[in-house]
Amino acid sequence: MSSENIPRRKPRQQRGEQRMAAMLDAAAAVFAQSGFDAATMTAIAERSGSSIGALYQYFPNKLALARALREQYGEEMAQGWSALIADAAQLSVAALADRVFDLMIGFFDAHPAYLTLLNATLGYQRNADARQRLRAQLGAALREKKPEMDEAEALRTAKVALQIVKGLNPLYAEASAAERRALVAEFKLALQAYLKLRLHK
Template sequence: MDSDILANRRIPQQERGERRVADLLEAAASELSEVGYDATTMKAIAKRAGASIGAVYQYFPNKEAVVGALRTQYANEMEGRWINLEEATAGLSIKERTESFVDMMVSFMEEHPAYITILDAPVDSKRDKKTRGQLRERLARVFCARRPAISVEQAYLVASITLQMIKSMNALYAAARHRDRPEIVREYKLAMTAYLEKRLIS
């Protein structure tokens, strides 16, 4: 009975609990972006959030869980942006849509500095695979709608390669000096446009 009560307390079901989790994740994002993954500690997250260390552990058993929650939060927000972008660019060419998509990704990284920090941070692999699978499925559906003749298998392959290109762009963008980032973005726009035009038009 006691274990059931404790388990229920760890789930932020009430509004105050949800606010506490949001505050902790915001503090974690700030800490991660400023000092990096290795230097970030649960104690530092608690201090930045103005919470006790016990409050942090109430919701997150370790730093990896915090990063996993941030990744899920970012993935959900990114999916919403993708949906809006697809609607806004429905009548545009593949080149225009690809460039808009890359610009959206760059904007997201600039608005969420912690996203760059946690790109290669350890997380729950099962959850991360699930998130990537959802993104791949969404892209595959978009490609099928763009080119009805494409097979489902081919659409998934193109989606997988596109996501890998995005991942590599993110990594290069994160490691580059600020003055070099615009050139990286331009090159990836060219590469992704050429690839998608070949697979979705030819």
């Protein structure tokens, strides 16, 4: 048999990445179901189909798992924001506010552990460069909507707009399903009103 016909083994690195992804998925499920404080490494190992020893090889404790999930969620959220901001200049203010919060709620629904981890004391802080990049992207989109707005003003407006959006998170986490819908509607109004005022020509 020639070397070309010999089946190639999967690289160890790829297997390791797949195992790590399975562990993170399991951790997310356990955190969402039990909460961060009640979650155990044993439950996470069982859910991922790994031995407890294998789990500890990748993550020394559940805090490390939680921080890795927050990092992963931050990257996914950043991709969603980038796609939305690319469309921002073509959207009305009302449509932009709707899309912003629809993106957030869609993310919460797809990642139920996100709000659990958001309210846990993880000592985690998102990369400052990533935060600044997001603000700059939104600021640039706002300047496309109002070209006479200077760069500093656009960046300030973007910071305030993003802080309004961020303000939903703790209230949403503690609210009932019905109250969550009402809260989202209120935050959409708040963001619409602010952006309409700042973008008024």
